[in-house]
Amino acid sequence: MRLVFLSLGWMLGILLAAEVTHLTPVMWLCLVGMMLILCRLNWYNPPFRYVNIALLLLTLGGLRYSLIPQTSDLARFNNTGGLTIEGVIDTEPDIRDDRTLLTLRVSHVIRGGQTIAVNGQALVTAPRLVDVAYGDRIQATGDLITPGEYDTFSYADYLARQNVFSVMEHTSIQIIHTGEGNPLLAAIINLRQHAKRWIETHLPEPQAGLLTGILIGLERGISPELNGDFQRVGASHIIAISGFNMVIIAALITGVFRFILPKRRWLALGFSTIVIVLYTLLAGANAAVIRAALMSLVLIIGQDGFQRKTYVPASLFGVALIMSLLNPNVLWDVGFQLSFFAVLGLTWFVEPLENLISRVLPGHIMAFLSEPLIVGIAAQIATLPLILLYFGRVSLVALPVNLLVVPVQPYILFAGGAALLLAWLPAVSQVLFWLAYVALSWTIGVIRWFADLPFADVGVYVHPRWVIGGVLIVGVFMLMKDAKPRWLRLIQNQAVISTGFFSGFALILLMGAIGFSRPDGKLHVWWLDVGHSHGVLIETPGGAQILIDGGRFPSRLLTGIGDRIPFTDQSLEMVIITQPDGFDTAALPAVLERYDAKVILTNGQPNLSDEFAELEEAIAPYDVLSVQTGYIVTFSDGVQLEVLHPQTQPELNDSINAVPLVIRLKYGDISFLFTGDLSAEGQAVMLDAGVNPQATVMTLPQHGTRGALDPNFYHHVQPSVVVAQIDAANRRGDPFEGILAMIDVPLLRTDEHGTIHLWTDGKHLWQYQ
Known part of the structure; x- marks a missing residue:
């Protein structure tokens, strides 16, 4: 070990x-x-x-x-307007219902008659019917932009782990010439396309699309509705070639060969390995499929070959080490994680489940169920934490569904695979397709029937900390159980002492967590990384929490809050809504479902949007105050909050950017000015009204877009630090270069640093690095 x-x-x-x-x-x-x-x-x-x-x-x-590149040479052309890129299509085109996605290995950028040599990859969105193939050299014309950030998903991070830092949408494509790809990969892709067409010729939909997904990993022929049904009943592993279904397939194949060759273990293992390798090639042999196949082979070689329980975990971790050596980003790949945990699940849970079920079922039934039912349950138990973490839903019918459909999957694999291999005998191939059709129809019927049940799945939110903590505890326990170190045997022999020891240790950790979460007597301000929106969390020296706006992504905002306030605290002393703009406030209803608010401040401006109607419903149970300039709150710890704008109650027709709440927070000699989306017009109104906006730290208004900052207003604020909340993928080109040139003090940006954390004791100001 x-x-x-x-x-x-x-x-x-x-x-x-x-x-x-x-x-x-x-x-x-x-x-x-x-x-x-x-x-x-x-x-x-x-x-x-x-x-x-x-x-x-x-x-x-x-x-x-x-040593991993954090950007590419090509990315310097992102968000700079229209241009043409030239390169070679580096992977099989991803054909979808309304578009085709092409991963382009770019060699040149063409703009204004100039051709510039570059290196980098781009994800190009082309028309669906564009006639291109792997290895084609093409020119794509359009806007090259930075990938975006979404509520629960960072598209930029997802693509960066594939070394893609640029995307181009709504492009026009011109083919230069063909055949520049790897000949072996091109042959595999052509083989898959021929297999797909052969299946579509002999089977109707949706059976053809399902068989194509199961056999060769091309899932685009499965309708979104049917795909959703598979996900709803917890059977998506059947159609997604990842470790989750690869290990089940490996276990089923191995079981078949063990039955055929009961006394020749290594011969059965050899045939199983050959089938898995052929299946891997047919499924495209991309990185995800190869990873899943390697882990599956580790499982069957360890359990059926060497018959050692410790061999599989050790070999599995060794494979993970090699994979992460070749590509460290693999650790964040959901497919890799599912593969890893599914293999561990089959290693750790199959035998206990067999022992448990054998007590209540006769031997012949147990023999029939051991592969389809127990293998599926073991893999699902192991991958459940990941499903909760990434998808937030759990199927309540997964057990009966898998019991009914998993046993027929070997017949689909063997009948469908044999039909493809015997394509040179059309009559025999058609008969085999008919056999596969029966099993496919059964699978689809079961999936649809259970998916129609109103209780098929439920949404479940579990904080990532609980998921990670639970996985660590179970993982360490199972590893220790397999390794059986001497110190663990000693503890097991002294159960009462060990229980008391671990309980005391857990209590110490809990007390430490509570102690570290107590206020430290300083004013903390976090500009949360919530995209191209405003969201500021404040904790006063006495522990009062204030939230200003929050953006439009609930999960990002809730995570930002949960990471920074004590886990025992489920309330916010004050929530400030600077203006009725869903872009800055759409996430607040979700926050108010989880946290109580003592008081809510608004500028009192009415709004007719659906987002604001939802927000009004969410804040209705709380004390809501409409405030304007001159409103001051002084906290018991000496922090003072004052409203500097608007000057009067805003009307419905007033520009929302001209009359937002502008807040200044003071603690001793240090002050913070939160401007939100205050426009240059609103800044001028403040100065004309005689408001002195001077502050130590200023939030850059409107994310620094063109014309957002009045030079006279900036001169009156006299900040020592400016903070800008910016999304790197914004298409407005924020912040504007002219505004950057105006700022002559340190500028802290969330697109460069993530969440910005400043704190002060009233005399000095610190930044968390």
């Missing part, structure tokens, strides 16, 4: 480097050198040898991650 702990050290280093981004490769290299020296000094000290090696691998993992 040493390989497990060494691999954990490596992967922890990658995760640490992803969080501590200011450490450069040179710094990580210095840490590697220090650990090498430490390993050499303690090499003959067994208790410390492997700990030091694990720490060495941690620094090596950090070094490997720090």
Whole structure:
């Protein structure tokens, strides 16, 4: 099991480097050198040898991650207007109902008659019927932009892990010439397309689309409605070639060959391996499929070949180490995570489940159910935390559905696969397709019937901390159970003492968490990374929390709040709604479902939008005050909040950007000015009314768009620091270069630093790095 702990050290280093981004490769290299020296000094000290090696691998993992490109040469042309890019289509075109997605390996940018050599990849959205193929050199014309950020999904991060930092939408395509791709990959893609057409010739829909998805991983022929039904009943693993279904397929295939060759274990294992390799090639042999196949082979070789329980986890972690060495971003790939946990689930849970079910079922029924039912349950138990974390839904009918449809999947695989292999015998192939048709129809019928049930699935929200904590606890327990170290056996023999010890340890951790979450006597201000919107969280020295706006993405806002206020605190002392703009407030109803608000401040401006109607309904149970300039709140810890704008009660027809709430927060000698979306017109009105907006820190109005900051207003504020809440993927080109040139003090931007955290004791100002 040493390989497990060494691999954990490596992967922890990658995760640490992803969080501590200011450490450069040179710094990580210095840490590697220090650990090498430490390993050499303690090499003959067994208790410390492997700990030091694990720490060495941690620094090596950090070094490997720090070498990943964070941008591309091509990305400097993002958000700069229309242009033409030339390159080679690097993967199989992704044909969807309304468009085709092309991953382009770009070699040149063409603009204004100039051709500029560049390196980088772009994701190009082309018309659906565009006639292009893998390996074609094309020119694409359109707007090159930075990928966006969404509520629960960062498209920019998703593409960055594939080394794609630019996207081009609504493009026109021109083919230059063809055949520049890898010949082997091109042959595999052509084989898959021929197989797809052969299936479509011999089967109707939706059976043809389902068989294509199961056999060769091309899921676009499955209608969105049927795909949704599979997800609703917890059977999407059948059509998605990931580790979740690959390990089930591997277990089923191995079971069949064990039945055919009961006394020739290694021969059965060899045939199973050949089938899995062929299936991998037919499914496209892309990175995700290869990862799933490798992990499946680790499972069957470990359990059926070497018949050692510890072999599988150790080998699995070793495979993960190699994969993350080749591409550290694989650790964030959901398919990789599902593959990893599904294999662990089959390793850890199949035998206990067999023992449990064998007590209540006869032997012959148990033999029939052992593969389809127990394998499915074990994989689903292991992957349930990930499903909760990423999808937030749980199927209540997954168990009966899998019991009914998983047993027929081997028949679909063998009949469908044989029909393709015997395509040179059309009559035989058609008969095999008819056999597959029966099993496919049964699968679709069961899925649709259960999906129509009103209780088929339920939405469940579990905080990521609970999911991660639970996975860590179960994972450590199962690893210790397999490894059986001497210290664990000692603890097991003293159950009462160990229970008291671990309970006391947990109590100490809980008390420590509560203690660390107590106010520290300083004023903290967080400009939350909520996209191209305003969202500020404030904690006063006495522990009062104030939320100003919050953006339009509930999950991002709730995470930003939950990460920063005590987990025992479910209330906000004050919520401030600066203006009736859904772009800045659409996430607030979700917050008010989870947290109580003592008081809510608004500017009192009416609005007829649906978003504002929802917000009004959410704030109705609370004390809502309409405030204008001159309103002041003084907290018991000395913090003063004052409203500087609007000057009068806004009317329905007033421009919302001319009359938002402008808040100044003071603590001792330090002050913060929160301008929201205050327009240059509103800034002029404030100055004309004699308002003095001077502040130490100023929020850049309107994200620094063109014309957003009046030079005279900036001169009167006299800030020492300016903070801008900006989405890197915004299409307005914010912040405007002219405004950046005006700012002569440090500018902190959420698109560069993420959430900005400043705090003060009333005399000094600090920034969290």
